[in-house]
Amino acid sequence: MSISNEISNTPTISLQKKIKNWLRMLMPMAFILPALIFYLVFTIWPIIGTFRLSLFTWDGVSSVMQFVGLKNYATLLSDPLFWESFGHNMIWIVAMVLIPVSLGLIFAWLLSLPGIRGISFFRVTYFMPVVISLVAVGIVWNWIYDPTFGVLDSTLRFFGLNFLALPWLGDPQTVLGAIIVAASWTYYGFCMVIFLSAMQGLDPSYFEAAKLEGCKTWQSFIYITIPLLKNIITLVVLNSLIASFKVFDIVYIMTNGGPFHSSEVIGTYMYSAAFSNSQVGYGSAISIFLALVIVIISVVYMRFAERE
């Protein structure tokens, strides 16, 4: 009796224990579950939905959706306007690394030089444009660039440089550069703040040693600071890379891609396709393609940066 009891009890106890252990293991999931559900519903599921839409031809209104397979992607690969926009994103990436990221790095270095005072003042000031809405930024820069009353052309005319007083946002030759300058204005402080705190965390003994070896200040920047900050530079460049592919707001607000698509980026091109031209399937294909490009380039870049 007692033996049979033991036999029948042992498995139930261990099963209970197992369930208990299992529950204890999974309990932490309860903390993640709410965020995970929202993330699945409002991020992952819509991505899948966009991919599905990219396989159809649909105007966004009618009840008829025609399945076309990968035709939208084929259209995209041979769409010159798409590639023009893509090229503008590439220019944007290079410009973001050359202007705001480099400026941020240089200013962080200047501020961390010995004997330079007022770090907090400069840091607060440089970061200020970062917090302003891009609509406000767009309006402000539209004013600056305005050919009749804008401060830029007024100044140029004041110095007799009338030939340089261009309609910056109206000329296909200058419009992309003009928007990039405005975008850099809102981004270089962001880079600077990150680089500055990374530099403040560096061991000063490196620089003292370099001084003793007769290293000039700018040399220690190139040969010590930059190599020591490699990881953080990698991160900021990656962030700029992703942001440059995603760029939409400031272009939409300042020119909406015009004149004649000369400032069109993938973000605005997708927007026009899906929301102005009622090509929802094609717009979806563009954004899925863009997402793929970002994921692939980010992974390749991280691999490359790790191996270096």
Add this chain to the structure above:
Amino acid sequence: MNNTRLTEFKFPSASRVVVYLVLIIFAFISIIPIFWMVLAALKPPAEIASNPFGWPTKLTFENLAQAWTVGKMGQYFLNSVIVAVPRVFGVLILSTLAGYAFAKLKFPGRNKLFLFMLFGLMVPIQAMIIPLYMDMQGLGLINTYWAMILPYYGLSMPFAIFMMRAFFRELPDELMEAARIDGCGNFRALLYVMLPLVLPAISSLLVFEFMWSWNDFLIPLLFVYTDSLRTLPLGLMYFSTQYSTNQSLVAAGVAISTIPILIIYFIFQRKFIHGLTAGALK
């Protein structure tokens, strides 16, 4: 004292002047466009046409008042607040819970799940916006405040959880053990032991989430079409096209939408900087 420090570091004063000059020029470049806008908003309308970037002869609050009432910037301002509060607090609550679990609790598949949550950082909003619109429409929420709030409970998670995890990881694991010995479950350990300690860090995520909510553009542009529901950036955009000839009013609109976030920035600037560096450096 300053001089001894300088000679010690052999940093010549001539180049110090150049460095200061460059730093100050860029400080001006950062400030002046905003400063001009605010100044233009305070100028009498007659003056702005003749001399848009010059110093005003007298200051007036008439433009601001007019933009606030006639231009409905007051309504947009209110809408921005109504949207920001539930959006920011919802995001903070969800990401605190998840960030805590990712940093301090052990469970199978933790790292894989975390990477899966980070995936959203790379995907542009355009790759979600159409199905999101359809979902909101299905829920009957298009053209409501919730259409500008609810999607962010998912969309904001990658960044917010990433930050929260970093904040909680800064706390020593011994704290968790001590809380356990005192008989705290995971939730009580979070609420009574960990949360008070990460609160300063959480507030730096709060200012960022608030800024993004305040400046949000694409979702309010697409998900809300009634003027009375528009938030400041959208209101400002339509306002600036409608009154494009009245520069005083447009400048006043820019000032109204910019000054609140600037005030918050000046009060919490340390939080902004801490938030950025905590995210990037850890």
